Amino acid sequence: MGATKTEHFTDAQNQIATIAKALGHPARIAILEYLLKVNECICGDIVNELPLAQPTVSQHLKELKNAGIIKGNISGNSICYCIDEKAIEILNTYFLNINQNLLKSKCC
Amino acid sequence: MGATKTEHFTDAQNQIATIAKALGHPARIAILEYLLKVNECICGDIVNELPLAQPTVSQHLKELKNAGIIKGNISGNSICYCIDEKAIEILNTYFLNINQNLLKSKCC
DNA sequence: ACTTTATATCGTAATATTGCAATATTAAAT
């Protein structure tokens, strides 16, 4: 008990859930929005932006990276992070599709 | 320690994170997709659909409801669940906006 | 009134997440 039963669900369902889960924390939403704003990929700046300690930010970045939401490239001393378009596009098409199907009918 | 520092983030950031978090589990994605398919709002059927015990499903439904993703209406003996368009639309516009802003430039 | 059916809640074990201090790693700068 206690662990999510991922094996009982489809790959597609697990994929969406994984991406959604990674975005299920305000700090990670804040990171996404900051990366969107500054466009260029910074890392130490993110630590300065957020009200969290450096190891905590590093951990959040790792989770976003594992979910495919951001990319990190070594740039000399520091590491350049940026948004990975693919994950956002997956979410985008997914919810757009749901929204369109919803418009066709109502219930309750 | 251990608890999310929601108070340090904006309401908008917390709202998106809350909705995303609720969708961050394959069972809840499966529920969303089932409700989308059957359109009419059933509940016991969801229990039959999912590979999880009834209390577990009930708990997932509660979380989806708390996040505003589904609605539940009493219908005599049983309870009729259905997707709440509002939350989906919030996600939809949010990620559409991010996607559009991303197209304007690349990095890394 | 009693039973059945449908759903929710409680209690609890297993596991996962959050956050951070301390420490490690790695590359640049001196």
Added chain:
DNA sequence: ATTTAATATTGCAATATTACGATATAAAGT
């Protein structure tokens, strides 16, 4: 070579989530 700067990892405490058996609740059928 040593120091500095940037980031990651480790270890751990606090908290949250996941799952389910047992039980409660509430309406419908008998």
